[in-house]
Structures are given as C-alpha cells and as structure tokens.
Amino acid sequence: MPDKKLFGYGGRILRVNLSSRTVKTEPTPEKLAREYLGGRGFVAKLLWDELAPGVEPFSEGNKVVIASGPLAGLFLPGAGKIEMGTKSPATGLYGEGNMGGHLAGELKFAGYDAIIIEGVAAKPCFLLIDDDKVGIRDAARYWGKGAFEAEKMLKDDLGEDFKVATIGPAGENLVVYAVVSHDFGRQVGRTGVGAVLGHKKVKAIAVRGSRGFEVADPEGVFKKGKEMYEVCFAKPGFEEWTPYGTAGVTDWINDIGAFPTRNFQTGYFEKHKQINGPALRERILILDKGCTGCPIPCGKYSRTTYKGKTIYVEGPEYETIALMGGNLAIEAIEEVAYLNYVADELGLDTISGGSVAGFVIECLEKGVLTPAQVGRDIKWGDTEGVAWLLERIARREGIGDLLAKGVRAAAAEFGQGSERYAMHVKGLEISGYESRFAPAMMLAYMTADIGGHHNRAWAITYDAAVGQDKIEGKAWKVIELQHIRPLFDALGLCRFPWVEIGFELEHYADIFPLVTGWTSSWEDLLKISERIWNLTRCFNRREKPDFDRRADLPPPRWLEEPLPSGAGKGKFMSPENANKMLDEYYALRGWDKNGLPTPAKLKELGLEFVLDQLPLGAGQCG
Amino acid sequence: MRVTVRVVGHAVEYFPGRKDVYELEVEGPVRISELLAMLGVGRALVMAAIVDGRRREFDFVPPEGAEVILMTPPAGG
Amino acid sequence: MRHFSQPNPKRSAVRVSGAFPAPGKYSIILCDQCGACAEVCPVEAIRKVGDRWEIDPDLCTGCLLCVEECPEKAMFSHPAGAVPWKCVLCGECVAYCPRQAIVDEDGEAVWAGIAAKKRARSSGR
Numbered sequence: 089m090p091d092k093k094l095f096g097y098g099g100r101i102l103r104v105n106l107s108s109r110t111v112k113t114e115p116t117p118e119k120l121a122r123e124y125l126g127g128r129g130f131v132a133k134l135l136w137d138e139l140a141p142g143v144e145p146f147s148e149g150n151k152v153v154i155a156s157g158p159l160a161g162l163f164l165p166g167a168g169k170i171e172m173g174t175k176s177p178a179t180g181l182y183g184e185g186n187m188g189g190h191l192a193g194e195l196k197f198a199g200y201d202a203i204i205i206e207g208v209a210a211k212p213c214f215l216l217i218d219d220d221k222v223g224i225r226d227a228a229r230y231w232g233k234g235a236f237e238a239e240k241m242l243k244d245d246l247g248e249d250f251k252v253a254t255i256g257p258a259g260e261n262l263v264v265y266a267v268v269s270h271d272f273g274r275q276v277g278r279t280g281v282g283a284v285l286g287h288k289k290v291k292a293i294a295v296r297g298s299r300g301f302e303v304a305d306p307e308g309v310f311k312k313g314k315e316m317y318e319v320c321f322a323k324p325g326f327e328e329w330t331p332y333g334t335a336g337v338t339d340w341i342n343d344i345g346a347f348p349t350r351n352f353q354t355g356y357f358e359k360h361k362q363i364n365g366p367a368l369r370e371r372i373l374i375l376d377k378g379c380t381g382c383p384i385p386c387g388k389y390s391r392t393t394y395k396g397k398t399i400y401v402e403g404p405e406y407e408t409i410a411l412m413g414g415n416l417a418i419e420a421i422e423e424v425a426y427l428n429y430v431a432d433e434l435g436l437d438t439i440s441g442g443s444v445a446g447f448v449i450e451c452l453e454k455g456v457l458t459p460a461q462v463g464r465d466i467k468w469g470d471t472e473g474v475a476w477l478l479e480r481i482a483r484r485e486g487i488g489d490l491l492a493k494g495v496r497a498a499a500a501e502f503g504q505g506s507e508r509y510a511m512h513v514k515g516l517e518i519s520g521y522e523s524r525f526a527p528a529m530m531l532a533y534m535t536a537d538i539g540g541h542h543n544r545a546w547a548i549t550y551d552a553a554v555g556q557d558k559i560e561g562k563a564w565k566v567i568e569l570q571h572i573r574p575l576f577d578a579l580g581l582c583r584f585p586w587v588e589i590g591f592e593l594e595h596y597a598d599i600f601p602l603v604t605g606w607t608s609s610w611e612d613l614l615k616i617s618e619r620i621w622n623l624t625r626c627f628n629r630r631e632k633p634d635f636d637r638r639a640d641l642p643p644p645r646w647l648e649e650p651l652p653s654g655a656g657k658g659k660f661m662s663p664e665n666a667n668k669m670l671d672e673y674y675a676l677r678g679w680d681k682n683g684l685p686t687p688a689k690l691k692e693l694g695l696e697f698v699l700d701q702l703p704l705g706a707g708q709c710g
Numbered sequence: 711m712r713v714t715v716r717v718v719g720h721a722v723e724y725f726p727g728r729k730d731v732y733e734l735e736v737e738g739p740v741r742i743s744e745l746l747a748m749l750g751v752g753r754a755l756v757m758a759a760i761v762d763g764r765r766r767e768f769d770f771v772p773p774e775g776a777e778v779i780l781m782t783p784p785a786g787g
Numbered sequence: 788m789r790h791f792s793q794p795n796p797k798r799s800a801v802r803v804s805g806a807f808p809a810p811g812k813y814s815i816i817l818c819d820q821c822g823a824c825a826e827v828c829p830v831e832a833i834r835k836v837g838d839r840w841e842i843d844p845d846l847c848t849g850c851l852l853c854v855e856e857c858p859e860k861a862m863f864s865h866p867a868g869a870v871p872w873k874c875v876l877c878g879e880c881v882a883y884c885p886r887q888a889i890v891d892e893d894g895e896a897v898w899a900g901i902a903a904k905k906r907a908r909s910s911g912r
Binding site: 323324325328329336337339340341343344548549550552553554555556586587588589590 | 716718724755
Binding site: 161162163193197236240248249271272273297298299300301302303306309314317320321326374375376377383384389391400 | 793794795796797798804805807808809810811812813865866867882883885886
C-alpha cells in the first residue's frame, strides 16, 4: 500500500522492542488516523489490538503507547498535549494519562505520531529519538536519580533542545501510581504509566525533531491560528484566569462543600484560604509557566523553603492543593508546595499519593494501624510525616512496600473495616472533589473509564447550575462531557482554553479540516470520541470478565456516611440513588442494564470487531 | 441605568441563551446578587465577581455603566 | 510559519530558552540587528534593508560563519538547508506573544532584556 501523506500528522509510528533491542518504524495507517484521530484514540486502539487479554501489567507482554494528536504542535491555543497509556498496574484495567509541556509537538516534528514500547530491557536504558536516528541508550548514570534531576542531566548531556520525559525512583520501584515527568513539572499522573516504564527499565525518553510536518492549507492554518489567539486575548477571562491557574477554584470548591478534607471525611477545610490561589501567588510564585502554544499558562512555578531547604516546583495545582492540602489538613501553601516537590522528584502522583497518605493517617487515627506498624505516628497536618511516608513508598521500605500498591490493596491487607477509608473507584484513588453533595460529579467518578478521575467529565458546575440536591436528570450531561473532554485527548489539545476562558469549540472544528484536509464536522469528531469511550469500556470487560455495574459503584464512605460539615452537611449517595443514576446513564449510552455496550451500539460505532472477543449481548448475567 | 455583565469560563453554557455578555437595564442601584437573580443563575455557579478590576462581594452595588465580570469556576488540574 | 510555511519551531527566527529547575525563568533569543553577521560574511550576502539586516539567499554560500559570530546566538541554521535565517522584523512575535514579552521599539522587535546590551554596543561603535 502506498504511503498516503497524512496532513497534520508526523507520519510514522515508532515501535521499540526492548527485549530484542530493535527499533522499527511503520507509516501511520490512514484508517487508524481517520477512525481514532490520535492521542487517546491511538492508545485505546493499539492496546486493544496488541495486548493479549489478561496480560500482567508488570510483564514483558504489557506495552506502553505514547501518542500525539493531529492538532498538537500547531500555532493554535493549547496545542501541547501528549497521551500515554498501558494496562494499569493499579487497576488492572485500561490506563491512560496525558500531559502538556513540549513533547507532543516535538514527537511530530521528528516525524512520529506514536511510540509503542514493548518488552523489557536487560538493564536501565533511555530512548533517544533524534529525527530518524533512534537508539536505546544506557541509562546507568541516570537510574536512581529524581525525575527533575534526571531531566536536567539529560538536557545537559544531550542538548537543551531535546525534550525529555523521565521517571523517578517511584517508577523504578514499581509504585503503581508512579508518573512520567517532563519539563520540570508536567506529569502523566494517573494509572501508573511510570511504573510500567520502570518495569521495562526505561528511565527516560528524549526527543528532538527538526523535520516539521505538513498541513493541508498552511496559509489557512496560520490565519485561523492567529484569529484563535486574538479571540483568546479578547476574552474577559484572559487576564483574570492566569494569575491563579487551577488553584483559583479552591475557595469555590470549599464554598459548595466539595473539598476533600482529612481523607474525604468531609467537604470543607477551615484553613482553605491559607492554601488557595491568592496564597500561592502572594507567597511562593515566581513564574507563570505554560505548554506549547498556550496563551493562558496554568503552570505556576514556585519557590519555597522548608526546614532550610529551598525547592522549586511547578505547582501546587488544585488537585495537589486538594489531595495534599485539605485531604491531609496541611495548613500552609508553602508546605503543600514542599510535599508537591517531594512527590514530583520521587515521580509519584500527588493525587494517589495524597490519598494514600490520608488513608494511612485515618487508619492511625482510628486504630486500624499503630505507629509501630507504620514506622512513626503521622497526624493530620503533619508535613514532615507525610514527606517521610512518600519516601518510604517510593523506596518500597517498611510499610511503603504495601502502600505502593494503592489504597485498595492496602485496605484489603489491613482489613478491620479500613475499606471504608479507601477512597477509590475501580482501584484508582479519587481526585479532588468530595462528591456527596455533587451527584453529577459522583456519577462522573463512578463511570470514568480509568477509575476515580475527574478529567473525563468535570460535572461539578452542572451540579451547581441545576442544584446539588438533584439526583435524576444529570446523566446526559456527564455523557456529553465524557465525549467532549476526551476528544481533546485524542486531538493532542489542552481543554483549558475552552474550560477556563470559554474559548468556543467551533474554532477547533473550523481548523481541523484546514490541518488534515478532511471534511470532518465537530459532530463527526464527537462520534469518534464516543467510539473510543465504548472501546475502553470493552477493554475493561475483556481484562476482567466480571467487569460490570458493580465496578461503577462509589466507595462505602460515599454510599453510607453523611457529610458531617460544610454546605453538604448530612448528604451522601445511597446505594439506591447510585443505582438510579447508573440506570439512567446506561440507558442513555445505549448500554444494557449491566453497564455493557450492546451489539447494536457497537455496530453503530464501527466496533463490531469487539464481538469477536467479547460475547456481549449473548445472554450474559449480572 | 445600564449594567453590562460578562461571563467568563465554560459554565457560560448554563446562562440564559449561553451568551457571554448581557446588557441589563435596571431601575436604580442593584446588588450583584440581584443581577444574578435577574439572569436566573444560581449563586453557587459564580465563583467571583469583578468590577473595574477589583473582586467584589455579592452585595456590592455596581455604579451606572459598570461592567461586572462573573467568573465561573475553572476546572481543577 | 512566515519563512517556511510549516509548523516547525526549529525553523523559527526567535527562540525561548529556559533555566530550570532553578532559577526558573525564560530568556528570549532574538536578533537585535547589530550587524555583526554582515561584518563577518565573506561574500557580503548580508545587507541592511531599512531597519534590519537581511540575507540574500542567492549570494549565501552556506559557510555559517555568521551563525558562529552572532553575539546573541540569533542566527539559525537547519541541518536540511544551506542558507541560515534570522529575524527580519516581520512583527508576528510581537503581535502574538500573549504576555507582550517582546516589545516594539521604534519599529524593531526587541526583547526588553537585551535592549540595554544593544544600546551599550552601539554607543561603543
């Protein structure tokens, strides 16, 4: 088949086999690009096609797929996101995360749309990608170093113009919530992609691309891109949003009673003003920092000194303020920033890490664990204790060895009712929204494909708009968001210009044909997003034959415990109401009562091939 | 008197007609909270109100011809 | 985009370099039209046109001495091409920098941080 030029794409998929130490390139198939776009779409389809069902996450058979998207690396707002996915060691299900920075564009400039990493290296290595020159290089000198430290060393060794992604000691030691880090503060945070790379002994990926790539209508793209920037500059929020970034939402989340506090015991933290956006800006910020092509940089690069040590960190983001701030009752932004730094350099997820720490502190508080078992007593607000714990986890020492497997595994081991303190869905620790007074947000957490994460559907404003009490009639909105937001993840784009300053989605729809030469409408693109959503649902079912509605249920705390304080005092989601929401959700999605796509839905989305491997609709029981 | 209201953020979709600018005619001085009621928008949906570059409480009364910017919540990380 | 009609930062005439993890700041590499490149060019391919120095691609031999000589490291070359390129004051960077980090001074695109250096250099001439 002749190589058809794909406008907007790097053009090739790089396949690296670490076991055989071979590197191959294949042209990016047009069918894959048309039907799955890129980014998350490539990750989902390639993992479905190439992973043997039931493969162990920490085994030679697992793969990591890294994919940029057709709108990444272009002159338009938010063109900087790359996706990475694998079978997650945390959940045993579809795992995926994304990050900004500058890797998404660079990969395409080097002429690649995706990298498939297979096998396991015999000793620590890093991937060097320099246009057509691709090598598996020895990483002995970087192994064991922190994520930032290793990035700095590699940039010094290879050249400042290399874009570098690294894992930290947490990834090397297979902590299931280890991250992939890049640009001194961006991470692929969730589901443990960093751990799978660590198992493969890949310390880093360094990319330099000088080829550029072609678009269908260069004049048109440049003109439309300029117009898009002008629209952003004119938005009222353009000046307002950047100063605080995501930290700016902290006070509001407390006002509506959704701020994780003391391991999600409640939804309001009395000291939130000491860890909010203004606190960040006034006390520790040095620079606004952004990704490729972004006019509203959300990154807040900060400096602070804790116990005589001066640290630099990009953050804290809202999620870290939630999970390592309120969730641990840490009362000062400087200390949240310090914990952020500790987690980042170790290369572990601040959301899951904060959740695990909160779980441990509650277990100590309630007597499920003793200080002797933990190795020391840790109290709410105990920054030093939490930093100590994160180190133990990253190095798999003492109780850190078990905690490295996540709250679900830890609670299963500790027993004594600690399952009610384990705040996860499907094995992925819940991120920054206490949802007992936000049913749409809770439904979003229940139904996200990777587990307890908010990025698929940030539905909490919908709860605020139509009433936080209302249970019914919200599923449609969660579904709509689950199609729009992950579409950004398939296009290689950041959703923040839209989410934060109301930049209209139509602009992306307008520029897509100018880039690719394809006449796809926004509705066509949303359909692709729905396709990917259904495929990852099927992936989960394929990996776990009993995966169904039961996996969509929220944790016991949310099903049984009334919120003790805050705007949502007294609220919780009863099992009855949780199931009502799921019934409504499944019906609207065209799924059966067990929460699985029907054959008709699969055919509608061009996913008939799934039925070859999954007997869906053939009289399955629940 | 006339007050202009601008809405910032994606939650503009919950505002009447999904517009991001509203020109409101009001009889005499009104509080920001009353402007929200006129738009039929829940107080919970607005994170902050900014008038002339300064954050204001919801009982603040904007002067004639003022532009009131309503910040709707952004997403977390 | 203006020079080469494709998205490719390696073919741009302005660069950003970062000092991370510490002290955590960016600097912009931009031609300040000092003319040092013209002085060193062995075939006089670099000429002043109005406010700016421009390369005549028909005269350029691709020796890249100008790249080595530039005090700002603002003359760029690409492995695939013979003729280097530099800022020709098209003004796009000034127009599109969201933070107005690049300012327009008397018709020249100048990063404020090197304006003082430039003044010092021209007063010494």
